[in-house]
Amino acid sequence: MILHRPNEINVLGLSSNNGKSDFSGIVYHANYLRFMERGRTNYLRLLGADQRALFDEAETEAPGFAFVVRAMQLEFLRPAHMDDLLDVVTRPLEVRGASITLHQEIRRGAILLLEADVKVAFVSGGRARPIPRALRVAMKADQA
Amino acid sequence: MTASLNGEIRDGRHHMRLRVYLEDTDAGQIVYHASFLRFMERGRTNYLRLLGTNQQELLAEAQEDAPGFAFVVRSMKIDFLKSAVLDDVLEVVTVPEEVKGASITLFQECRRGTDLLVTASVRVALISGGKAQRIPRALRLAMQADK
DSSP states (O other), X not given: OTTTSTTEEEHHHHHSSSSOBOTTSBBOTTXXXXXXXXXXXXXXXXXXXXXXXXXXXXXXXXXXXXXXXXXXXXXXOSOOBTTOEEEEXXXXXEEOSSEEEEEEEEEETTEEEEEXXXXXXXXXXXXXXXXXXXXXXXXXXXXX | OHHHHHOEEETTEEEEEEEOOGGGBOTTSBBOHHHHHHHHHHHHHHHHHHHHHHSHHHHHHHHHHSTTOEEEEEEEEEEEOSOOBTTOEEEEEEEEEEEOSSEEEEEEEEEETTEEXXXXXXXXXXXXXXXXXXXXXXXXXXXXXXX
């Protein structure tokens, strides 16, 4: 289940006790960014799980690497509510030498709630670096 | 005291200062990207609050035109230029960019001194009774006066 739907998010678990939804029961806009980061993290995790060598290679080329968000464009189309079960869909849009643009959607069933383009850069040792080849190749293979 | 809490409007721009606390940061004590959205919402809220206190009747009139009104974010375009870290004192600057009948676009900046850290263009719409509504004239005029 976890492997098949790694990005499924239960808003109840996120919102009821943690102040993640406001008094109206609507999800606070900044929390969608948390949901999307989980989507990106799990996407990377699965790329790594699919290709064990990938993260080892990235780690060798750029020790202590991380992705940082450089720019986002967000369209909030409809609100999500407490108890909603949401899907976060993440796919690479543009894979370049030092940055990747991902397209992300948050859906409730067939209903699109939010659309985003997220540009992330690869950072290691506090500085922007070229993205290791293995990671680029893995993402390019996923591009539509 | 209240003035410093709410920030202030100077030359049509709302300025608000805040300090970065541990809860705003990630594992590396760098401000988590979603935290900037919370900072900017504070800026927008205090800007509206100041518009309301500067013109007492404004919010009352808005309340009459659109009971239980609230602003919701429709779209954002954000550039993260530099990072902020724990204990930084940041300034959030908010200025109306485009004031239309049913939506307002605000331009916002997060700065540390002269360093520009984050810029954002934020389009908000007014909803009342669960539906998008025209923005009350008094509010539109108050923001247009700031442009």
